[in-house]
Amino acid sequence: MPKSELYELAEKYRPEFPIFRSASYLNSCSLGALSQRSRAALSEFADLWDRRGASAWYEHWLNACDDTRAAFARLVGADVSETALAPSISAALSSIVSAVDFGVRPKVVTSELDFPTLVYQFLARGADGIETVVLPSPDGVSVPLESFAETIDERTALVATSHVYFTSGAIQDVAALARLAHERGALCLIDAYQSTGQLPVDARELGVDFLLSGALKWLLGGAGLAYVYVRGPLIEGLEPTAVSWFGVEDQFAFDPMAFKLRADARRFELGTPAVPTVYTARAGLQLIDEVGVERIRRRVSSLTEDLLQRALAAGFRVRSAADPEKRSGIVMVEHPDPAVAVRRLAEAGVIVDHRPGAVRFSPHFYNTTDDSQKAIRVLGG
Ligand SMILES: Cc1ncc(COP(=O)(O)O)c(C=O)c1O
The missing domain is CATH 3.40.640.10 (Type I PLP-dependent aspartate aminotransferase-like (Major domain))
Structure with missing residues (x-):
């Protein structure tokens, strides 16, 4: 995905999601972030x-x-x-x-x-x-x-x-x-x-x-x-x-x-x-519909690969499909105590989730590589 398109998406849409003022939210496969539009609709x-x-x-x-x-x-x-x-x-x-x-x-x-x-x-x-x-x-x-x-x-x-x-x-x-x-x-x-x-x-x-x-x-x-x-x-x-x-x-x-x-x-x-x-x-x-699922797929793929590479570089094992085409925006990073890791991440302002044996990250189009960088830094620290 061209860098300009990547930044354009983040710049345009991230302000729609107030949660990013206080957190790096990486848990969309559990619950998508609340947009201002949905709050206005409510x-x-x-x-x-x-x-x-x-x-x-x-x-x-x-x-x-x-x-x-x-x-x-x-x-x-x-x-x-x-x-x-x-x-x-x-x-x-x-x-x-x-x-x-x-x-x-x-x-x-x-x-x-x-x-x-x-x-x-x-x-x-x-x-x-x-x-x-x-x-x-x-x-x-x-x-x-x-x-x-x-x-x-x-x-x-x-x-x-x-x-x-x-x-x-x-x-x-x-x-x-x-x-x-x-x-x-x-x-x-x-x-x-x-x-x-x-x-x-x-x-x-x-x-x-x-x-x-x-x-x-x-x-x-x-x-x-x-x-x-x-x-x-x-x-x-x-x-x-x-x-x-x-x-x-x-x-x-x-x-x-x-x-x-x-x-x-x-x-x-x-x-x-x-x-x-x-x-x-x-x-x-x-x-x-406005952002477009084709664009979201490209964006999420690049964020997923980035997150995965960062996790591997920090020495973690990652549970994911061998073929990158078969990967989607759910990244399972193996961890001996995922519940404790998720609590520690939350204290540092990174919201993720855990499943047995792994910390689960799920970036959506509104995430940036800064979110992943911070998440892996805290996880490894
Ligand atoms: C793949 C999948 N199917 C079904 C469910 C549960 O659906 P519901 O609570 O609407 O029955 C979930 C998750 O929370 C899910 O991830």
């Missing part, structure tokens, strides 16, 4: 609540939900009818999984590097006959495509795994996984929470059936909202049993006997969304 929500009460629903809040679905659709190259809002990835999963037929195909293929909430959906339904295969990772970084290829078979209903592993930042070849699943008659569900917002993601190009994300992390929208994509032609054949009044055709008829699922992906919606987060999330999506 105030706008509160003002409407205050001035309009419930009438704000019809004049503002339902429109804000529509805008947010549309913005997510644009982000992942989908039609808005293929998108829905959910309270969390876990809730979205429960609705989707309730619609999948495991009768003839009882098997689900996941991996040990996936976020636990994904795997739990299937383990919890073991008594219903669901057989969950949790593929091991030989290196703690990724799971070879061959392992999926050997395991997905004619008894597999679903391949459910991540685009970017939260444990290592490694990028999976999702297009190849979707092809493998489809060749054997299975569906492919991708947890893209750690990829959307830091990598270009095109759900149709990837060929996946379901793609899940949320506002919290790289999409800079705060806690309480997840995004769902379901491939258009599949929707009408999927009938969730975890349902809500937001998922039916005539929501405002208030008729308990008029149960007809919507024809679009909103049949997977589960009740009243967290409107404050819809406001902050919409602002987050606008900001990501």
Whole structure:
């Protein structure tokens, strides 16, 4: 990435994030930093609540939900009818999984590097006959495509795994996984929470059936909202049993006997969304769109490589994909006592996180190499 573009991004956008006045924030894979736009959006929500009460629903809040679905659709190259809002990835999963037929195909293929909430959906339904295969990772970084290829078979209903592993930042070849699943008659569900917002993601190009994300992390929208994509032609054949009044055709008829699922992906919606987060999330999506995911990918790649090289030069071992193209903005630096290291970093004004055996850094487009320099200096000191 040309140096000028790098500086331009930092100079232009860093002031939007007040946290940088007091800290080097390197934890976007946990929680994206709060922008002034999202804070202003939150105030706008509160003002409407205050001035309009419930009438704000019809004049503002339902429109804000529509805008947010549309913005997510644009982000992942989908039609808005293929998108829905959910309270969390876990809730979205429960609705989707309730619609999948495991009768003839009882098997689900996941991996040990996936976020636990994904795997739990299937383990919890073991008594219903669901057989969950949790593929091991030989290196703690990724799971070879061959392992999926050997395991997905004619008894597999679903391949459910991540685009970017939260444990290592490694990028999976999702297009190849979707092809493998489809060749054997299975569906492919991708947890893209750690990829959307830091990598270009095109759900149709990837060929996946379901793609899940949320506002919290790289999409800079705060806690309480997840995004769902379901491939258009599949929707009408999927009938969730975890349902809500937001998922039916005539929501405002208030008729308990008029149960007809919507024809679009909103049949997977589960009740009243967290409107404050819809406001902050919409602002987050606008900001990501303005900066541009292609540019963010270039920026985050260069920050990731810089951080990784600094950590290696300081004598640390780093858990990351061998191929730089497969690395994303999550850098796991191995440490004998990561919790203590994270506390020490916080005292020095560097906010990061830890996972078993490693301190986790996750730079976004608003970071600079000064943040990484300081972080590694404190970690090594
Ligand atoms: C990859 C991934 N999937 C799912 C989750 C959890 O999602 P939720 O809390 O919305 O269910 C997280 C993280 O916090 C995550 O990193």
